[in-house]
Amino acid sequence: MDGFLLARTDQVVRTTGARERFTEVDAAAASLRAGRVPLIVGALAFDPSRGGVLTAPESATFTPVRWQTDGTLAELPPSRIIRENPSPAAHMTRVARLIGSIDAGRISKVVAARSVTVEADTPIDPELLVSHLVRRHPNANVFAVDLDDSVLGSSTLIGASPEVLVSRHGNAVRLRPLAGTAPRRKDPIADRAEADGLLSSTKNQHEHSFVIDWIRERLGPVCAELTIPDRPILLSTPEVWHLETPIHGVLRENATTALDVAALLHPTPAVCGTPTDVALATIADVEGDRRFYGGAVGWCNADGDGDWIVAIRCAELAGDSRTLEAYAGGGIVAGSDPQSELDETTTKLGTLLGALGVRLEDTSKAGAAEGDTLTEAMQERRNVGEPR
Numbered sequence: 393m394d395g396f397l398l399a400r401t402d403q404v405v406r407t408t409g410a411r412e413r414f415t416e417v418d419a420a421a422a423s424l425r426a427g428r429v430p431l432i433v434g435a436l437a438f439d440p441s442r443g444g445v446l447t448a449p450e451s452a453t454f455t456p457v458r459w460q461t462d463g464t465l466a467e468l469p470p471s472r473i474i475r476e477n478p479s480p481a482a483h484m485t486r487v488a489r490l491i492g493s494i495d496a497g498r499i500s501k502v503v504a505a506r507s508v509t510v511e512a513d514t515p516i517d518p519e520l521l522v523s524h525l526v527r528r529h530p531n532a533n534v535f536a537v538d539l540d541d542s543v544l545g546s547s548t549l550i551g552a553s554p555e556v557l558v559s560r561h562g563n564a565v566r567l568r569p570l571a572g573t574a575p576r577r578k579d580p581i582a583d584r585a586e587a588d589g590l591l592s593s594t595k596n597q598h599e600h601s602f603v604i605d606w607i608r609e610r611l612g613p614v615c616a617e618l619t620i621p622d623r624p625i626l627l628s629t630p631e632v633w634h635l636e637t638p639i640h641g642v643l644r645e646n647a648t649t650a651l652d653v654a655a656l657l658h659p660t661p662a663v664c665g666t667p668t669d670v671a672l673a674t675i676a677d678v679e680g681d682r683r684f685y686g687g688a689v690g691w692c693n694a695d696g697d698g699d700w701i702v703a704i705r706c707a708e709l710a711g712d713s714r715t716l717e718a719y720a721g722g723g724i725v726a727g728s729d730p731q732s733e734l735d736e737t738t739t740k741l742g743t744l745l746g747a748l749g750v751r752l753e754d755t756s757k758a759g760a761a762e763g764d765t766l767t768e769a770m771q772e773r774r775n776v777g778e779p780r
């Protein structure tokens with residue numbers, strides 16, 4: 393796909409071409425500030441030392457409507473899971489070790505992620521996948537970002553994220569941090585019980601509080617006013633309930649742009665952990681390079697306004713457009729349970745996989761070794777992407 397696409401509930405941003413490309417966030421921000429470019433779009437890598445893929449596009453449209461998905465959507469090509477990285481059993485082992493590190497006092501919170509590789513029969517059209525995601529997730533922030541020419545390799549980052557890192561308009565900033573998760577259930581009573589259980593869960597409140605503390609610490613110095621409610625509220629997606637804290641701030645200086653705030657906040661403990669440096673090192677050690685999963689996707693104009701979305705519930709579509717790597721993670725804190733954490737990643741993976749019509753089986757008891765290719769039988773999966 394050429395360019396950048398961000399479809400939010402009230403606006404679609406679509407850009408094409410690149411008059412300039414940046415791999416350093418500071419260089420892009422400086423260019424914007426100096427008036428050399430009127431708009432920056434793109435993706436920040438998970439690891440802040442890897443910069444990102446940022447572009448000053450050749451053309452851009454801002455449409456104040458939803459992405460239209462009326463009528464019949466063309467079907468996406470048949471696809472299947474060919475690999476899980478690591479295997480469900482290995483993910484649980486990793487989570488158990490991370491809980492050990494937390495209990496030993498080496499770290500307070502760390503987000504553990506895993507991925508699945510999907511192969512399609514024919515190339516997947518990113519814009520068609522975006523349409524399917526918007527139809528299934530009308531309230532999500534759906535994106536497709538061309539990562540071409542990136543030092544990290546050619547691909548498209550596609551996702552339907554519920555989490556807003558920052559929206560800046562004038563000197564007002566709005567954030568919608570999420571952390572703490574429970575699955576949706578088909579039965580309304582069971583579903584309500586999950587939501588109520590999440591809201592009253594001490595473990596989930598604790599997991600959420602790391603994100604809020606980080607935001608308060610990072611945003612406080614650049615804000616003249618910062619309103620952070622004492623308790624989170626509930627947010628739902630078709631797959632999960634989340635704890636969310638709606639945060640409002642007023643920037644001290646008009647010169648602080650949406651891109652500046654995104655770079656200041658990223659990576660929050662919703663995708664990384666606490667302390668941040670220890671969590672980054674732990675994740676690199678345990679998982680390797682996450683590339684753009686857990687990064688941020690967005691735009692920033694010359695006035696400093698913009699939206700940056702946390703790159704979760706997403707996948708990287710390879711250059712051949714047939715192979716896709718979908719990621720999901722969950723915050724590990726004291727009291728986390730490896731099986732529940734595995735199930736949570738399976739449920740979250742349902743956002744992307746559900747749009748592709750692919751089902752991921754709960755293979756936690758299959759005992760596959762790390763990186764094992766799934767058997768045909770294991771690919772007969774229950775769909776965890778929908779409320780049960």
Ligand SMILES: C=C(O[C@H]1C=CC=C(C(=O)O)[C@@H]1O)C(=O)O
Pocket residue numbers: 503505555570571572573634661662663704705719720721722723740
């Ligand atoms: C890291 C992810 O979700 C984050 C956002 C909401 C809830 C989360 C949690 O409960 O662990 C995560 O912090 C992901 O979806 O991959």
